[in-house]
Amino acid sequence: MTRSVLCAVDAGKPESDAEVLRQAARLADLDDAQLDVVTVLPDFGESFVSQFFEPQHHEHAIQQAQQALEDLSKSVLGEGRSAKIRHVVATGSAYQEILKTAQSAGSDLIVIGAHRPDLKDYLLGPNAARVVRHSTVSVYVVR
Template identity: 65%
Template sequence: MSVSVLCAVDISNRDQDVGVLRQAARMADLDSARLDVMTVLPDFGETWVSGFFEKDHHDKAIEAAHAQLVRLCTETLGEERNASIRHVVATGTAYKEILKVADAARSDLIVVGAHKPDLRDYLLGPNASRVVRHAPVSVFVVRG
């Protein structure tokens, strides 16, 4: 029985993650669990790359990502369902941030997508496979 389900989506793959989001919502609804939906932005702030961006670039990127995440949830699940979702935007390495958010939210289940796998990843994307290997809770992988 799940109390909290964390769904990780890549907002740059909008159409591909619609199925991931729908599956996470179905699984959360089965147990009347809270649904948290997150996305992870790359961290440009701690590298020499950050010098090429305006100082408020990160804040603007977070705001834009949050708006896009809310829009994805609303368009996919409807306004009523979206109202009860916690939307989270993290910055950093995708699998590390997914695990951090799952721990902080005390998630019982993590739902991730596996898109465009490379043969060296044994038919599972690199972030999804790392989440599966390192998560202390169950992980449901939705193939896209």
């Protein structure tokens, strides 16, 4: 029995992740499980690139991503269902943050989109492939 489902989406591309969110909600509803939705922002941290951004840039990006997650949930699943979802914005490497969020949320299942792979990745995008390879829980890949 699934108690918690984590759905990983790219908040910057809601049109490509609407079906991923629909599938995650369907799977969560089968067992009346908690649905969490996560998006990951890149971390420029102390790198050379960070000096080109204003100090409050990252906080503003987090707020925008949070709003985008909530808007995506409302538009795809409706306002009532969206109110029951935990929306999480993480910062760092996408696959690592997805796995970390799944572990801290106690997720039994991760739902992720395949996202246009390069030829070298063959069937899955690089983040989806890494999540599948390194996850300790089941991963459902939406194509």
